[in-house]
Amino acid sequence: MRLAFPWAFLLLLPVLKMVVDHLRKADSRALRFSSLAAFRKVPRTARQRFMPALFWSQFCCLLLLIFAAARPQIKDLTQGIPKEGIxxxxxxxxxxxxxxxxxxxxxxxxxxxxxxxxxxxxxxxxxxxxxxxxxxxxxxxxxxxxxxxxxxxxxxxxxxxx
CATH class of the missing domain: 3.40.50.410 (von Willebrand factor, type A domain)
Incomplete structure (x- = not known):
């Protein structure tokens, strides 16, 4: 397999920065409370449960788009059709x-x-x-x-x- 545009993988750099920023923000979003015992009993909403999945699915989509932009190609293994014959x-x-x-x-x-x-x-x-x-x-x-x-x-x- 060869890539028509291997330089497309340079687009991975901003995507990796996006992941690092997301992971850093996850730690800095917290509010400081003296006791979290009251909040542990509160059930999480569907949105709260699926937010991490949304980010990672977007990340996977970006990876696949970058891979597609590189245009992977497989050597043509088909047999040519002769031009002359009856x-x-x-x-x-x-x-x-x-x-x-x-x-x-x-x-x-x-x-x-x-x-x-x-x-x-x-x-x-x-x-x-x-x-x-x-x-x-x-x-x-x-x-x-x-x-x-x-x-x-x-x-x-x-x-x-x-």
Missing amino acids: AIELVVDISSSMDISMPFEETTMSRMEVTKQVVERFVSERQNDLIGLITFARYADTICPLTLSHNSLLFYLRDLQI
Whole structure:
């Protein structure tokens, strides 16, 4: 974390002086009586009970305002959005016809497994593109909206079932 205006903490000096003055005045406000026994029985009003809390809450507010004036900043950890790329919506058939076996790279797999492998390769080569996933059998269903998070898209792709 860094501060845009660290010199704002110089404003703490008058605030600290205010606290010292307040604490000194608390001792000097007393009236001198020979006996305080009669006054100890008098109940304190709500105002008398909450006056110290008012001062300290104002003090805390001033501290927070001074901290805000210093403008604390955290290094930007967000990932930049690429400026170039296209939007691609992948449409995958999940009907029972995708369960049929077919030869692929010297083995035999279901069409669905072949589709998953081909789409994974395709997505890994499209770094700056928005890619989404729609499946259909009888009705179309959006599985993953257009996204730059290709890992989440691949998670949904691997989870596809017929």
